[in-house]
Amino acid sequence: MNQNGIYSILTLLIGRFVISFVASILPSEYRRILDTWAKSLANYLTPYAFFEVPEFYGAGGNEIYDHVQTYLSSSTAIAAHHVSLCRPKNATRNTFSLAHNESIEEEFMGVNLWWTHHVSQRQGNTVNWGDVPLDEKRTYTLKIRKTDKTRVLEPYVEHVIATAKNLKDRTRDRLLYTNVKGKGGYNKRVWESVPFKHPSTFDTLAMDPEQKTEIKADLLDFTKGEQFYQRAGKAWKRGYLLYGPPGTGKSSMIAAIANFLQYDVYDVELTEVASNSELRKLLIQTTNRSVIVIEDIDCSLDLSERVKAQKKKAQETQEAISRVTLSGLLNFTDGLWSCCGSERIIIFTTNHIEKLDPALLRSGRMDMHIHMSWCTFPAFQVLAYNNLGLKKHELFPEVEKAISGKAITPAEVSELLIKKKRNPTAALEGLIHDLHKTKLASEIPEVNILEEKEDAISKRTDDSLLADAGGIEIKTKEEIKDPATTL
Ligand SMILES: Nc1ncnc2c1ncn2[C@@H]1O[C@H](COP(=O)(O)OP(=O)(O)OP(=O)(O)O)[C@@H](O)[C@H]1O
Numbered sequence: 001m002n003q004n005g006i007y008s009i010l011t012l013l014i015g016r017f018v019i020s021f022v023a024s025i026l027p028s029e030y031r032r033i034l035d036t037w038a039k040s041l042a043n044y045l046t047p048y049a050f051f052e053v054p055e056f057y058g059a060g061g062n063e064i065y066d067h068v069q070t071y072l073s074s075s076t077a078i079a080a081h082h083v084s085l086c087r088p089k090n091a092t093r094n095t096f097s098l099a100h101n102e103s104i105e106e107e108f109m110g111v112n113l114w115w116t117h118h119v120s121q122r123q124g125n126t127v128n129w130g131d132v133p134l135d136e137k138r139t140y141t142l143k144i145r146k147t148d149k150t151r152v153l154e155p156y157v158e159h160v161i162a163t164a165k166n167l168k169d170r171t172r173d174r175l176l177y178t179n180v181k182g183k184g185g186y187n188k189r190v191w192e193s194v195p196f197k198h199p200s201t202f203d204t205l206a207m208d209p210e211q212k213t214e215i216k217a218d219l220l221d222f223t224k225g226e227q228f229y230q231r232a233g234k235a236w237k238r239g240y241l242l243y244g245p246p247g248t249g250k251s252s253m254i255a256a257i258a259n260f261l262q263y264d265v266y267d268v269e270l271t272e273v274a275s276n277s278e279l280r281k282l283l284i285q286t287t288n289r290s291v292i293v294i295e296d297i298d299c300s301l302d303l304s305e306r307v308k309a310q311k312k313k314a315q316e317t318q319e320a321i322s323r324v325t326l327s328g329l330l331n332f333t334d335g336l337w338s339c340c341g342s343e344r345i346i347i348f349t350t351n352h353i354e355k356l357d358p359a360l361l362r363s364g365r366m367d368m369h370i371h372m373s374w375c376t377f378p379a380f381q382v383l384a385y386n387n388l389g390l391k392k393h394e395l396f397p398e399v400e401k402a403i404s405g406k407a408i409t410p411a412e413v414s415e416l417l418i419k420k421k422r423n424p425t426a427a428l429e430g431l432i433h434d435l436h437k438t439k440l441a442s443e444i445p446e447v448n449i450l451e452e453k454e455d456a457i458s459k460r461t462d463d464s465l466l467a468d469a470g471g472i473e474i475k476t477k478e479e480i481k482d483p484a485t486t487l
Pocket residue numbers: 204205206207244245246247248249250251252253351372409410411412414
């Protein structure tokens with residue numbers, strides 16, 4: 001401490017002593033005035049400024065208090081001596097906060113700052129937070145030198161808020177939403193949620209490593225693309241179409257994407273959505289940084305002339321049918337109002353890409369078409385590690401030979417391995433045995449369906465799709481290929 005500091009403290013102590021002596025011999029009304037003066041004098045002499053951040057402000061909570069709490073939680077556990085350790089009900093993580101009167105010090109822009117947490121009994125009325133009455137008053141106090149205040153305070157508060165938001169995003173429990181069955185109605189919830197805890201990640205996903213890297217890079221590009229999308233005048237969203245036979249990992253891929261990006265997942269059950277306007281209502285209530293999923297799109301949407309026959313049959317049998325039309329869905333994927341949210345990934349899945357309407361496949365609508373296909377040897381290696389903990393084995397070369405070109409899905413391989421997971425060698429022998437009996441993929445007509453689809457479009461002579469697509473006109477193959485052509 002320098003001479004000036006010692007001088008200030010001495011003056012403060014002597015001043016206080018003199019004031020309390022004088023106060024003791026004065027009548028009470030003068031004592032109060034003197035007390036106020038004493039406080040002003042102390043404020044004038046102290047080199048610090050203090051900022052209080054109360055937990056509640058007015059009738060509600062104080063967002064900055066929450067941010068400070070989150071911000072300090074990471075360093076509190078390490079730096080403070082006295083820490084409150086809590087885990088809110090149903091949460092999966094512990095939270096740390098400073099105990100009463102505990103302080104921590106930190107440095108920002110070369111300046112020292114101190115945070116202290118005060119907890120006191122609330123006088124008079126208690127505050128209700130949700131249904132819980134709170135009789136404690138909690139406040140964080142930030143202490144900073146008066147001389148540093150102007151330069152450092154504003155950037156420091158920005159830094160606290162940004163770090164806290166980032167931390168919350170990384171550590172919060174994510175949610176899986178599904179649309180509520182039946183009518184939501186005014187003021188009713190349209191989504192119900194459960195914690196999203198799917199274990200699938202890109203590491204556990206069995207697929208071609210190059211394809212995996214490409215998808216991850218695409219996702220990362222997307223998350224960093226705010227400025228790009230703004231500059232290009234596009235909505236900040238990206239669409240993926242996952243297609244392939246059952247059991248090839250489409251749903252696992254969705255979970256891996258959500259885990260990779262740390263996004264919530266909205267699983268739209270289209271057959272439960274009564275109309276286009278209901279679909280719109282649902283989608284407006286999704287949050288940013290989320291993955292919106294419509295699985296088995298070919299089964300849930302009234303897509304083509306062929307479906308009309310099924311529709312008629314369904315009507316006859318009183319089955320529930322979806323009344324969401326293709327135009328409703330297209331409005332959602334690239335219509336004007338889809339811009340009202342940002343940072344959304346939209347994923348459609350199908351087992352039958354050949355049944356999908358070309359309007360949905362058209363370039364620019366779904367940004368990436370991802371083919372999930374039969375199990376290759378690199379995909380098998382991932383499954384062998386996931387299920388048997390094997391990185392290598394003397395039977396691997398034999399598996400590589402046997403699996404090449406076979407029509408076996410990763411789900412089938414997984415199942416075969418898990419059956420004998422206690423005995424990896426037996427599991428691999430069993431797999432090789434089954435592979436020898438498995439058909440070649442080439443024997444199963446899995447043509448390049450996208451190309452076939454485009455040929456079909458160019459051959460199309462009638463405009464039957466127009467009616468189905470709710471006014472969407474599909475003309476030529478060239479138009480379909482031209483991303484500039486919009487509806
Ligand atoms: N590519 C894969 N990588 C890792 N596991 C996989 C993969 N494909 C399938 N599996 C395993 O098989 C199970 C079924 O896979 P998943 O549900 O992802 O397939 P799907 O393609 O969505 O099938 P469907 O078309 O029937 O919905 C998963 O629980 C997973 O354990």
